[in-house]
Amino acid sequence: MIEYALTFGFCAVSLALLLNLWRLLRGPSLMDRVLAVDTMVINAIALIILFGIQQRTTIFFEGALLFAMFGFISTVAYCRFILRGDVIE
Amino acid sequence: MDFVFELIVSVLIVLGGFFSLVGSVGLIKLPDLLTRLHAPTKATTLGVGGALAASMLFFAVFEDSLTIHEVLITAFLFLTAPISAHFIAKAHLHEHAELRDQLPPTGRPQGWSTFDGLPVTEEEGEGDDHKAAHH
Structure with a gap:
């Protein structure tokens, strides 16, 4: 049963990633693209976690944690660059 | 189970x-x-x-x-x-910047803090005025 749920999860998250990619390419303003990348990072974390369940290994958790940290830091850095014209003052 | x-x-x-x-x-x-x-x-x-x-x-x-x-x-x-x-x-x-005009008035001399920075208090004096405007 978990296998069927995993198949559904992979399909749903992959479709979500494609929709985010569409917003990233089309996004009318700069901040739309930043928001799309931020959402893509979160969806990629979900995909990594689901892949870890399928492979029955806990080795991907560190990767997911690093993804979470770098996604947050890059979003905040980009927004600070827009707001202040500089990342670290 | x-x-x-x-x-x-x-x-x-x-x-x-x-x-x-x-x-x-x-x-x-x-x-x-x-x-x-x-x-x-x-x-x-x-x-x-x-x-x-x-x-x-x-x-x-x-x-x-x-x-x-x-x-x-x-x-x-x-x-x-x-x-x-x-x-x-x-x-x-x-x-x-055009979104700024749609905001309701704050009812104070200080504008919305997202745009105008922190309000200047009496003790801090004139020195902070241009800083707030720059922000």
């Missing part, structure tokens, strides 16, 4: 995938950025939370290895999602 845990893990995975999809559909469908911000920051965070809860239960029950990594990732994501949403909204307000 295994069947019950298998059912719970499956339901959590399906819910996680569903909410991730809902967040991204909202990102596509909603009309402008401030409404678009609403969908991914709530639905997608809930979706990845469902996947992480499923993973935690799966490894605790079927692999006998209860780890704290999922709790760390969940806590980190739930803490950082509002902060990044706030930053994106603030950068959007600064990029679109």
Whole structure:
């Protein structure tokens, strides 16, 4: 049963990633693209976690944690660059 | 008993995938950025939370290895999602100066703090005036 749920999860998250990619390419303003990348990072974390369940290994958790940290830091850095014209003052 | 845990893990995975999809559909469908911000920051965070809860239960029950990594990732994501949403909204307000005119008056000499910075108190004197204007 978990296998069927995993198949559904992979399909749903992959479709979500494609929709985010569409917003990233089309996004009318700069901040739309930043928001799309931020959402893509979160969806990629979900995909990594689901892949870890399928492979029955806990080795991907560190990767997911690093993804979470770098996604947050890059979003905040980009927004600070827009707001202040500089990342670290 | 295994069947019950298998059912719970499956339901959590399906819910996680569903909410991730809902967040991204909202990102596509909603009309402008401030409404678009609403969908991914709530639905997608809930979706990845469902996947992480499923993973935690799966490894605790079927692999006998209860780890704290999922709790760390969940806590980190739930803490950082509002902060990044706030930053994106603030950068959007600064990029679109025409939104400033639609704001209601604050009823004080000081404007909205997103644009005008902190109010200048009597003790700090004149020195901070140009700083607030620059901000």
